[in-house]
Amino acid sequence: MAKAIQQIDTQQSTAEEQQHKEIAALMNQIADNKQAIASMLEIVEQLEATGALDIMKGFLSAREKIGTIAVEQINQPNIHHTIKNTFYTLGFVGHLEPEKLNTMLASVQQGIESASTHAEKSEKTNLWGLMKSLRDPHVVTALSTVVSFLNGMGKGLEEKGDQH
Numbered sequence: 001m002a003k004a005i006q007q008i009d010t011q012q013s014t015a016e017e018q019q020h021k022e023i024a025a026l027m028n029q030i031a032d033n034k035q036a037i038a039s040m041l042e043i044v045e046q047l048e049a050t051g052a053l054d055i056m057k058g059f060l061s062a063r064e065k066i067g068t069i070a071v072e073q074i075n076q077p078n079i080h081h082t083i084k085n086t087f088y089t090l091g092f093v094g095h096l097e098p099e100k101l102n103t104m105l106a107s108v109q110q111g112i113e114s115a116s117t118h119a120e121k122s123e124k125t126n127l128w129g130l131m132k133s134l135r136d137p138h139v140v141t142a143l144s145t146v147v148s149f150l151n152g153m154g155k156g157l158e159e160k161g162d163q164h
Contacts, residue, residue: 111142 013021030037047053059066073079093101125133133139 107142107145 044053047056134143
């Protein structure tokens with residue numbers, strides 16, 4: 001018959017052996033994620049080259065001061081209005097059709113260029129010149145657009161009950 005086992009010897013790995021196992025596991029992870037790590041290192045190199053890492057480091061070292069200043073600035077009443085207005089503006093722009101907005105903004109740009117050219121000439125337009133310009137189809141188109149805009153705005157104000 002066999003003798004009963006009374007003592008089990010467990011092998012305890014030394015701290016050095018444990019460290020070697022952890023290093024081997026880490027090296028396996030690095031090998032498995034080689035492409036991701038290479039991409040990350042490229043990003044860090046670019047951040048270093050542009051000075052962004054120094055900025056981030058400075059930001060992190062002064063984070064408490066920056067946080068205090070940011071909270072003080074956000075708590076000002078005009079900032080609350082700015083934040084609300086920003087949301088309203090984004091909502092407004094979100095409702096506009098991009099093609100129509102592009103057409104209007106391009107027309108406004110062309111109008112600004114024309115007005116600036118006219119202003120550089122330093123010529124004053126008299127009443128007769130204004131009346132004469134009403135025959136210009138471009139002026140009539142612009143005036144019709146402005147009147148349509150004012151009409152739509154008036155309808156919107158009327159719906160809100162604001163009759164200024």
